[in-house]
Amino acid sequence: MRFGPTSLHEAKGAVLAHTLRLSGRVLKKGSVLQQDDVDALRAAGMQEVIAAVMEPGDVPEDEAAHRIAEALMAPLIAKSRAATGRVNLLADAPGLLVLDTSAIDRLNALDESLTIATLPNHSLVTTREMLATIKIIPFAVPGAVMQIAEAMLKALPKPVFTIAPLRPLKVGLVMSELPGQKESAMEGAVEVTRARIEALNGSMLPVERAKHETSAIADALNRLRKQGAEMFLVAGASAVVDRRDVAPAAIQRAGGRLIHFGMPVDPGNLLCLGAIGDAPAIVLPGCAKSPKMNGFDLLLHRLFAGLEVTGREVMRMGVGGLLKEISERPLPRDKAPHSLPSPHAPRKARQVAAVVMAAGRSRRMAPLNKLLVMDDKGVAMVTRVVDQALASLARPVIVVTGHERERVQEALAGRPVIFAHAEDYAQGLSASLRAGLSAVPAQADGVLVCLGDMPLVSASMMDRLLAAFDPEEGRAIVQPTFRGKQGNPMLWGREFIPAMMAVTGDVGARHLVGLHADRVVDVEMPDDGVLRDFDTTEALQGAPGFSKV
Structure with missing residues (x-):
């Protein structure tokens, strides 16, 4: 593609770079100039225009955006019509967005003419929410670049975009108690947890209450297991401070295993992930009693979407894991769907x-x-x-x-x-x-x-x-x-x-x-x-x- 001043005798078929206002008509930026446009320009006394002239093999911007979008199509992913070199990718169903981030990085690094911007990996999305936008920067992409991009995307072993539907899990909650604990605080913690689970398409079994002792909590977990719990949560009366603490030890006594203690997410550091059989078992951090986004939410989203979460996966949550809001960090997205909590909602610094x-x-x-x-x-x-x-x-x-x-x-x-x-x-x-x-x-x-x-x-x-x-x-x-x-x-x-x-x-x-x-x-x-x-x-x-x- 040649770009710059173009004489009118070469302008037919060129792409106009800037909007021009003539007597009785307007030629908009991006218009492909036709013969009558060229005649109107000549009648206005112009001898040249700033335009892009296609060369053999060049792929116009709309076609290029459409072809990249087609190569990214996968189940539960939809796309908009190409316009001004842009195509948006949309969710066809609610769920958790799972990205092949390395593939997106490689596509963006291929050539400056091709760009794709996405939501953060593992975002909860609703139906018709925009997941990504593909934007062609110039008016055309060299044919060789398009061939490489399409071949690269075609060779990938899995889709770049996946919507993992949320599973209707039955969740069991154990609330441990200490003498003198306020009943209202326990009731509030139960309601906040119930709201989290139901927002993710899950349901809560009757809550088990137990003394804050390893054997008592283990017995409560076993009762929930007999009721068909597909996920176990333990809200300890006292914050867990070690993988050998009361609540983690209860998971092991109930026949389970510990996967990872702690997470590089704040708030949410003091979380313990384990499993009883195939069912996840989580000792909740103290911040889980609050409805505000915390590390428990990040883990819960993945588990409800059926993703396997290993200790190494937890360790990798540190980038983007600073959820604690501070006044110096602005809201990066102007509006978030009302049904989804935003991990970056601003909050005043504590006074x-x-x-x-x-x-x-x-x-x-x-x-x-x-x-x-x-x-x-x-x-x-x-x-x-x-x-x-x-x-x-x-x-x-x-x-x-x-x-x-x-x-x-x-x-x-x-x-x-x-x-x-x-x-x-x-x-x-x-x-x-x-x-x-x-x-x-x-x-x-x-x-x-x-x-x-x-x-x-x-x-x-x-x-x-x-x-x-x-x-x-x-x-x-x-x-x-x-x-x-x-x-x-x-x-x-x-x-x-x-x-x-x-x-x-x-x-x-x-x-x-x-x-x-x-x-x-x-x-x-x-x-x-x-x-x-x-x-x-x-x-x-x-x-x-x-x-x-």
């Missing part, structure tokens, strides 16, 4: 507020106010705590005042904090906690409750707690530990704020941990700063940086 408790009367250090005691550099204790909070990723930083309110505010003058005054601070710690929680903004996903008399807790320690916070993965309460001993500050998901607001007396909210053990994660710290508060002068004299007290 965690810090509440610094600075309202106490320091009765054990009277007449001194421990929060205002200066360190060796002349910095008040509460100022050190607040500065560490400001150096962390927590925002906003809220300071609860009470006793000697004006002096505390003066010690923090000029710092970007929000003050929340507890009028009833004398009633105890719970009153100050309520004042701080009331100031937490509605958009905050969690709150880090810091004690004003713990100046050895660093910003990096706080950030370690924030990094571990992930309610969808079951990490909704985060507490620091040192050598196994629990400390402060503690990070609480927003879901617990109503219960924390209901606490009364001179106590905090730590007792709630025992009621929500399945939502707690411990984060081990490098030193004992998270254990050390300073209520007396003697204790403070042993604190780093307070030798002059």
Whole structure:
């Protein structure tokens, strides 16, 4: 194909490169010029046009797109009519799109004139959804290139595009239980799982509930097996942390085997895949309790489509496995079908507020106010705590005042904090906690409750707690530990704020941990700063940086 300025005496049969507006007519880009078009151009005083002139063997763009589409045809795949060098491939039935990605790469690498763009491999698709678009870039493809492309596609051992229909599997779910577990949380997990299964053309057997013990879960799996379960799911009361943990061990005790523990998908890392007979058996990650897309969905789609999933297949899910939405990543597809969850739907980054408790009367250090005691550099204790909070990723930083309110505010003058005054601070710690929680903004996903008399807790320690916070993965309460001993500050998901607001007396909210053990994660710290508060002068004299007290 020759392209460029073309004299009118050679223009008949050429393809016009740009739209031309003449008196009484418009010649559109891509038009094959006829004799009357050439006459009209000459009458307009033109001597040449920018056009493509076909050479022997060249294949026009529409024909080339049509022929490539024909070579890609397979069961349950449809195509549109060729126009402007483009043909779209469509799904003729719902299911899972399975691509031969290497073949598509080879086709795109063959020549710049041929291109094909597809949905991501293993996408769930609906009937008539567009799977790919074939676009011829120039106005024609060299004949030799077309011959190579068609021969390459014809020689493939399997179709490039496959729609794997979803099977109507019967799914058995075991919910394991721990003492004190909330019934509403279990019911919510069941409903979310049921919705997932039914959306994939499956059905749920009656749910089995069992103690969070290997033998009890194994017995429940065997009962489901007798009921004809074709897939087994175990939602553990406590997140699985090892292939030898309670739930994976139950699969083995029930006569099954483990295929792979963990997956390079986030959220969804803590998933365990196994099998009982020919039926898949999955220990669900904590995020499976949420309806948002996670690693469990990626695995579930493949299994319902009848694809074999090996440990190596799971390991290969890392590219594209970052499903955790962040504000910096935009929505790549403007609209997704309502029936299909999008793994790339945007979500704001998690926001965690810090509440610094600075309202106490320091009765054990009277007449001194421990929060205002200066360190060796002349910095008040509460100022050190607040500065560490400001150096962390927590925002906003809220300071609860009470006793000697004006002096505390003066010690923090000029710092970007929000003050929340507890009028009833004398009633105890719970009153100050309520004042701080009331100031937490509605958009905050969690709150880090810091004690004003713990100046050895660093910003990096706080950030370690924030990094571990992930309610969808079951990490909704985060507490620091040192050598196994629990400390402060503690990070609480927003879901617990109503219960924390209901606490009364001179106590905090730590007792709630025992009621929500399945939502707690411990984060081990490098030193004992998270254990050390300073209520007396003697204790403070042993604190780093307070030798002059």
